Amino acid sequence: MTYWKDGARLVQWKWVSLSRQLFPSLGPVRSFLAHSFSLKRAGSTPVRLKRTLRSDKANQGSPGPTTDNAARREASNDPTPADAGAPPADLFPPEIYGEPLNYTNSDHDALRRGVSNAWSLRDLRAAALWPAVARWPQRRTRPPIRETPTGTPFVxxxxxxxxGHMVRYLEDKGLEVRMMDQHAVVRICPFCPPVRGKADNMFKLYVHTSSGVFFCHRCGAKGxxxxxxxxxGDILEPLSWRGQFPENAHLAPGAHPTSARPADSGAASVSANTSQIDSVATEQLPVVDAALAAQCEARLESSDAVKQFLKSRGLQLATARKFRVGAGRFRFRDSGSTADIWSEHDCITFPWIEPEWLTTRAPSTLVELDHRRDPNPAGSNLGSEESACQDSSVPPPSRVLRLKIRSVLRKSAMRLEPRGGYWGLFGMHLVxxxxxxxVVTEGEFDAMAVHQSTGLSAVSLPxxxxxxxxxxxxxLERFKRIYLWLDDDIPGHDxxxxxxxxxxxxxxxxxGSGNGSGPKDANEALLQQRDLFAMIERARPVPHERIVTFADLRADVQRELANPVQVRGLQSQTLPGLNRLLKGHRRGELTIFSGPTGVGKTTVLSQLSLDYCMQGANTLWGSFELNNVRMAKVMLSQFAGIGLxxxxxxxxxxxxxxxxxxxxFLRFFGSSDVDQVIHAMEYAAYVYDVAHVVLDNLQFMTSGQGRGYERFEIMDRAIEKFRAFATEHNVHVSVVIHPRKEDEDQLLKTAxxxxxxxxxxEADNVIIIQNGRHYKYLDVRKNRFDGELGNxxxxxxxxxxxxxxLLPDEIQQLEDGYRVCS
Incomplete structure (x- = not known):
């Protein structure tokens, strides 16, 4: 008999070394497991179960002699040969033994909760839990495997x-690490079987400190x-406003994350098989109707409005045909109209096409190809790497994934067809x-301008x-050099x-110039008859964040002096007085909101965040006091301007x-671990490029996590981490903090x-909502940008x-009315 011990539990497994002749069919084995396999709490002495296989012996005969070799090998963690105590080969497929842990959360919870229940072989085989039982850790807690609707994002x-990010994270998790070159080596891998005190089983998990890629040389966990x-369990996928997961956040057709990563980067996830998830989700995402895409492309020749629009942009019709630009008439809701009024617009369509080479060739092959062509424009001095950018024979295009439809008269009239489809890059089929x-540009016209003027491969961002x-x-993984040509303004540089x-x-x-003195974008450079090729040649590397010189800062200083309006940030459309004081909403700042209970802090911050979100600031809301459904109802009413x-x-x-x-929306409520909130914010900044994070409020987030002065230390550490996150990720963070208990007739102060x-x-801005004698008002108590304060x-x-x-006349009326009544 073989025993595995896990803390206070003892597993008795009676049938490991039974001969294959004992079980010619699966029925007796399933019957045996249903009665004999169990997990019991261990006391001071091992618990030995008295169950036998009397019924099976009567039917099959006596078992052959047993051996303790399997038990000794299991205790020493040595690999077990197939002919020494291993289960029969026809019972378990060979791939089960070599696969990394990827069972689901439900299987994990069932195994931990149902330790006293009997498990049948069918259960173990269906859930692939045979290796999980053998690898149950000793004296350490296995990280909880979380079920997620999508795979982890590609890195x-x-x-x-x-x-220092990964080292701090590993130490926060209580893992002992030692540094070796560029790797943090973990003493005990949390995914491994029990180490059994053997030194050879320790320090097998290598984590690259700069990339975060990890691999265990013992159990094979990687990612x-x-x-x-x-x-x-530190990453929870943010929800959309309807409480759904954005299922297409990590999906792109033609190249799965597991196949696109280098072999040494550890593509497999320890929590889920990303390639399987992608293949399932790929079938669920809609693709634009091929007939509609072909119809729009055919209408380009007959649409005078679109051809005239392209001509005004300096673009040739041949360039538009090459990019498969189309035309059509589509309906859009009239802007600024409260009624449901729609009108037709002459529109230009930009297709996102899946290139054939994305699905027909392996990424590793694409990187190794080096068929140089040298059709350099006259007078150019691009090196050999740049010469590979030149256009060559265009591969046959594959399916059209999605259409971006834009009105030629109103830029804001734009939509994607179909909704919820794949992401794509306009012009990628020509690469x-x-x-x-x-060359990666901000807009479609910029990509066509670069390709028309230089012949270089250019795509535009969605x-x-x-x-x-x-x-x-x-x-984009296979490219050695990527030229980012975004608009020469503050949002473009950010x-x-x-x-x-x-x-x-x-x-x-x-x-670009980097200081706002040149053309705004590539299309404007084309209209000004600039040398786009020379501008790309003068492209500058991204300066190092930790080491800069005045030469690196000079362009930023000049740009801010030349564009003072852009430096101010987003302007509030609903509270123009806030623009007068704070000058705008800027990324990388920390704002503290405070006010008495019930004064309307959540309501005010909800409206402000919605205001900036409608102007394009990707927003992440963390409501720890109200659940997400109630928060969404408030914001929906504010958005519509009518009651629900x-x-x-x-x-x-x-x-x-x-x-x-x-x-x-963050999926946190009430007391929450600050580190987990930070990890979710980092995830949202990476995946969704959020520009504004709202946390309401700090007291609810840290409630019950300390007593006395310890509460202040916890809040101080949280503020320190929020400040670091805002600076490091260039995200504006708004935090609600309740005030101390003070007399109701006294105005609140910064203290x-x-x-x-x-x-x-630590805050850049401090805004207190005051209950004034005549009206409520926002009291700007701190403004680090230019110091202007006011109400x-x-x-x-x-x-x-x-x-x-309130307008000045309304304020005067309220104050006069109060004097008359008093």
Whole structure:
């Protein structure tokens, strides 16, 4: 008999060494397991079960002699040969023994909760739990395996984490590590079987400190840093406003994350098989109707409005045909109209086409190809790597994944067809299979302008400078040099730096003046008859974050002096007085909101975040006081400008518009671990490129986590981490903190914010909502941008849940009315 001990549990397995002749069929084995396999709590002495196989002996005969070799090998963790105590080969497929752990959360919970229940062989075989039982850890807790609707996002092999990030994370998890070159080597791998005190079984898990890629040389667990964090339960996928997961966040057709990663990067996830998840989800995502795409492409020749529009942009009709640009008439809702009024527009269509070489060739082959062509433009001095960018024979295009439809008269009238489909890159089907460098632009016209003027391979981003979905990183993995040509303004520069971190700083180069003195984009450079090829040649590398010189800062200083309006950030459309004081909403800042209980902190912050979100700021909401359903109802009413009760039949119309906003919700409520909240924020910043994070509120988040002065220390550490996150990821973080208990007739001050002074010291802005004598108002108590302070009186509409800034005449009337009544 063989025993495995796990803490206080003893597993008795009676049939491991039974001969194969004993079980000619599966029936007796299943019957035996159903009666004899059990897990019992261990006391001071081992518990030996008295069950036997009397019924099976009567039917099959006496078993052959047993051996203890399997038990000794299991105790020493030596590999067990197939002919020495292993289960019969026809009972368990060979691949079960070699696969990494990828059973689901339900199987994991069932095994831990149902230790006293009998398990049949069918259960073990169906759930693939045979290796899990043998690998049950000793004296350590296995990280909980979380079920997620999608695989972990793809991470480029060129991606680099902040210095010390992985070491701090491993130490926070209580793992003992030692440094070896660029790796943190973990003493006891949390995914491994019990080490049994053997030194040979320790320090097998290697984690690359800069990329976060890990691999265990003992159990084979491997993946990227998101896989590791998700296996520990630190990554929860944010929800959309309807409580759904964005299923296509990590999916791109033609190249699965597992196949696109280098062999040494550890593509497999320890929590789930990403390739299987992708293949299942791929069938669920819609693709544009091929007839519609072909019809739009055919209408280009007959659409005078689109041809004239292309001509005004300096683009040739041959270039549009090459990019398979189309035309058509589509209906859009009239802007600024409260009624449901639609009108037809002459539109231009930009297809996202899946190139044939993405599905017909392996990524490793694409990187190794080096068929150089040298059709360099006259006078160019690009090196050999740049020469590989030149256009060559265009591979046959594959299916059209999606269409971006845009009105030629109103830029804001734009939509994607179909909704919820794949992400894609406009112009990717023109990139040769052996190209090694690529120009990435912000808009479709910019990509066509670069290709028309230089002949270089150029693609445009699906969302402009707002986001770069991780699904598209698999398409860009093989390029050695990537030229980022985004708009020469503040949002364009912020987006370029953010995307360069995802793609890898060492292979990204920024095109443009950098100070706002040149053309705004590639299309404008084409209209000004600039030398686009020379501008790409002068592309500059992304400066190092930790080491800069004045030459690196000079362009930024000059740009801010030349564009003071852009430096101010997003302007509030609903509270213009806030623009007068704070000048705008800027990335990388920390804002503290405070005010008495019930004054409307959540309502005000909800409206402000919705205001910025409607202007393109990807927003992540973390409501620890209200559940997400109630929060979504408040924001939906503010968005529609009417009460939910009066919405009636318009609900679907308003909900469809609201759904298009880049708005996500954290799945936390009440007391939550601050580190897990930070990990979720980092995940959202990487996957969804969030620009604004709202946390409401700090007291609920840290409630019950300390007593006395320990509460202040916990809050101080949380503020310190939020401040570091805002600076490191260039994200604006808004945190709600309740004030101390003070007299109701006294106005709150900066010192009234609960906790120590660290919160208000670390913050860039401090806004207190005051209950004034005549009206409520926003009291700006701190403004690090330019120091201007002041008040913004407002009135609350309980029907629409909106606040409206009071005009000077209204303020005077309220104050005069109070004097008359008094």
């Amino acid at each position: 480029s092999q060129f991606f680099e984490l902040p210095p 990227n840093h998101w896989d590791l964090k998700r296996s520990f 040769p299979a052996d190209a090694e460098c690529l 969302n402009g400078a707002r986001s770069l979905p991780p699904a598209l990183l698999t398409w 987006g370029a730096r953010q995307f360069a971190h995802k793609l890898g700083l060492q292979r990204c180069f920024l095109v 009760d009066a919405m009636g039949e318009r609900f679907d119309q308003v909900a469809d518009q609201f759904e298009q906003l880049p708005l996500y 009234s914010v609960f906790g120590s002074a660290k919160a208000t010291q 913004i009186p407002y009135r609350f509409d309980p029907v629409t849940r909106r606040i409206r800034e």
